[in-house]
Amino acid sequence: MFPDLFSIGPFTLHTYGLFVASGFLAGLIVAIRIGKAEGMPAQQTMDIGFLMIVAAIVGSRGLYVLMNVSYYLERPLDAFKIWQGGLVFSGGIVCVVLSVIAYTRKHHLSFWKVADMWAPAMAVGQAIGRIGCFMAGCCYGRPTDSRWGVVFTDPHSLAPLNIPLHPTQLYASAGGFIIFFILLRLYPRRIFDGQVFLWLLVLHSTARLFVERFRGDDRGVLPGSDMSITQLVTLLILIAAVVALFIFRRRARNKQTMN
16 A cells, blocks of 8 residues: 655655554544543543553554564564554553553552543544554455455555455454444443443454454464464453453442342
């Protein structure tokens, strides 16, 4: 597609970075609006947002590097070139959760309320960021004969050139937007804290496992299986989220019964 928008001297505006930044900005706007309705100051929402973006980059890039460790052992400086693509949402969300837990404990906030507030924001941010993946050619799909196969021709693209590929980046982006609208409708109807965030994990993990079937980039496989590290992490997140939903829902119903 268009990995680079334009260059001025040594400066190059990478499409991937532009969309990732746009996704973060859109998510921040959504979180601020929800936060105001919940009585959280905009400045505190922005503080949490800054923490989350740093944690998301570190976690998602770290898992990507781990999945391609042989490449980065030979080219260690390339691990910092995030503008070339290579962020794994599952790794990012684990790092974000741990960071937000630490922040909410320090500031005496409810982690689950903050997580619910940010869940729709995370979904729309990821959806927009995946368009950047499409532009850069990272996270590309397997070869396909389908009518919607996409052919990358730009020599700077990270995808194989001149062959039709599944547009897995757009599959993921479409899934992110659908999840975003589902969570927006769920938010005012939630019956316990954490419900919206847990549904984010369930829906995203389900969508991710579907998209993974069409991925063509090498992400390594676990010894003795055809499962990638991403699939394993995603599956574990999905199972944990489903179990937590059942536990939290039962607790909420027990409280309603007691009242």
